[in-house]
Amino acid sequence: MLSRTAFVILSCDAYSELWETHFRCLDEHWPDCPFPKYILTNHKNSNRPDITAIKVGDDHTWSANLKKALESLRQQYDYVLVTFDDLFLVETVHNRLLESVLESFKQSGGQFLQLIKWHNKPKRMNQYLGLIEPGSLYRPNCVYAIWDIEVLDSLLVPEETAWEFERKGAARSDRYDRFFAVLSSVFEYRNSVIRGKVVRKDARQFNLGNTGKLKMMSVWETLQFRIRYWGFRIFLFLVPRKQQAKVAKMKSRFSGKKA
Numbered sequence: 001m002l003s004r005t006a007f008v009i010l011s012c013d014a015y016s017e018l019w020e021t022h023f024r025c026l027d028e029h030w031p032d033c034p035f036p037k038y039i040l041t042n043h044k045n046s047n048r049p050d051i052t053a054i055k056v057g058d059d060h061t062w063s064a065n066l067k068k069a070l071e072s073l074r075q076q077y078d079y080v081l082v083t084f085d086d087l088f089l090v091e092t093v094h095n096r097l098l099e100s101v102l103e104s105f106k107q108s109g110g111q112f113l114q115l116i117k118w119h120n121k122p123k124r125m126n127q128y129l130g131l132i133e134p135g136s137l138y139r140p141n142c143v144y145a146i147w148d149i150e151v152l153d154s155l156l157v158p159e160e161t162a163w164e165f166e167r168k169g170a171a172r173s174d175r176y177d178r179f180f181a182v183l184s185s186v187f188e189y190r191n192s193v194i195r196g197k198v199v200r201k202d203a204r205q206f207n208l209g210n211t212g213k214l215k216m217m218s219v220w221e222t223l224q225f226r227i228r229y230w231g232f233r234i235f236l237f238l239v240p241r242k243q244q245a246k247v248a249k250m251k252s253r254f255s256g257k258k259a
Contacts, residue, residue, distance in 0.1 A: 004077050004078040004079060005035050005077060005078070005079040005080065005081055005102075005146070006035055006036050006037075006038055006073055006076070006077045006079075006080050006081070007033060007035035007036065007037050007038065007080075007081045008038045008039070008040060008054070008069065008073070008080050008081070008082050008083075009022060009037075009038070009039040009040065009051075009082075009083060009084070009085055010040050010062075010066065010082055010083065010084050010085065010142060010162075011039055011040055011041060011084070011085035012040070012041065012042055012059055012065065013041055013042040013043060013044045013059070014059070014213065015085050015086070015193075015214075016041075016044055017208075017213065017214060018085045018086055018192075018193070018208070018214070019039070019046065019085065021088060021192075021206045021207075021208065022085055022086075022087075022088060023046075023048060023051065025088040025089040025090070026089060028089070029089040029090065029091060029092050029093055030089060030092070030093040032095060033093075034095060034098075035081060036052070037050055037051045037052070038051065038052045038053070038054050038069075038073070039051055039052075039053055039054070039085075040053075040054050040056065040065060040066065040069045041053045041054065041055050041056070042055065042056060042057060042058060042059050042065075043055055043057070054068075054069045054072060054073070056068040056069055060158070061158060061159055061160060061161060062160070062161050062162045062165070063156045063157055063158050063159065063160040063161070063162075063164075063165055064158040064159075066152075066156060067153060067156050067158060070149055070152065070153045070156075073149060074149045074150070074153075077149060078148065078149060079146055079147060079148060079149060080146070080147050080149055080152065081115070081144070081145070081146050081147075082142040082144075082145055082147065083142065083143065083144045083145075083187075083189075084142065084143065084162075086191065086192050086193035087143060087144065087189045087190070087191055087192070088189055088190045088192055088202075088206060089187065089188070089189050090188050090189060090190050091188035093186065093187060094186075097186055098115075098186050100128060101113070101115070101128045101129070101182055101186060102146070104126055104127075104128045104129055105128075105129065105146065105180060108125065108129065108178060108180065109178050110129075110146075110148075110178050110179075110180050111147075111148045111151045111176045111178045111179060112132075112140060112145065112146070112147055112148070112151065112152075112173075112176070112178075112179040112180065113129070113145060113146040113147075113179075113180045113181070113182070114132070114141070114143070114144075114145050114180070114181035114182065115144045115145060115146065115182055115185070115186040115187050116143060116144050116181075116182070116185045116186070116187055116188075116189075117181070117182065117183075117184070117185045118130070118132060118181035119137075119138065120132075120136065120137070122180070122181045122183075124183065125180065127183070128182060128183060128184075129180045129181070129182060129183065130180065130181050130182075130183055131178075131179070131180060132179040132180060132181050134173070134174035134175075134176075134177065134179075135174060136170065137170060138166050138167070138170055139169075139170040139173045139174075139179060140152075140155060140165070140166065140169045140170060140173045140179070141165075141166050142162065142165075144186070144187040144189065151176060155169050155172050155173055156169075157169075190202055190205075190206075192206060192208065193214065194217065196214070197214070197215055197216065197217040197221060198214050198215065198216045198217060199217060199222070200216055200217050200219075200222055203216040203217075
């Protein structure tokens with residue numbers, strides 16, 4: 001399986017100022033990455049001989065760009081390990097653990113595998129994997145996740161943003177029954193950009209504050225984010241898993257947002 005998997009950093013030229021930091025964290029915490037490495041761009045090169053730019057042309061939507069990238073990758077690969085440009089590794093990735101997890105995933109006929117702990121507790125399958133059951137909230141995503149290329153492509157709607165893919169793609173993913181999540185995270189990372197703003201702590205740690213197009217979150221924006229985050233955690237704790245998607249959809253209707 002390792003030989004048929006590509007590691008892809010999902011990005012675009014507008015966020016190229018994150019690349020150097022992402023690459024530096026990759027070099028430090030995963031220098032022995034066993035996969036060919038790619039980055040999704042519009043027109044720019046990665047300026048790294050070991051990271052190939054997949055140039056998809058002018059920016060349209062997140063999903064449309066990713067579908068173009070998958071079209072070129074499927075000629076060589078069956079799977080993609082995807083992550084975002086603003087998710088910086090902060091701890092060593094252990095390839096022996098990763099290989100054991102992927103072998104279990106392959107033997108289970110997996111279609112999707114979340115390589116970090118899932119926000120809900122999955123149904124335990126073995127010592128490595130848990131099943132993300134159909135009907136689960138935010139079932140598909142691209143945060144350090146392995147995808148069967150054909151499955152990922154089938155769930156992408158060209159008009160959708162990454163956020164819409166996570167929300168609306170969950171219902172579309174219900175036709176697939178082998179979506180898994182690890183019981184113990186393989187990757188540890190910092191999500192350093194929230195809604196186009198750099199997290200204040202990470203701006204200092206990664207030297208990203210108020211340079212280029214990206215600006216640092218204000219104290220008020222930081223507080224709002226923390227309130228939303230803990231509100232979501234409380235929601236997951238109080239609402240039974242099988243009812244979460246239904247309740248979230250009702251909440252979106254009452255708030256005037258599209259589900």
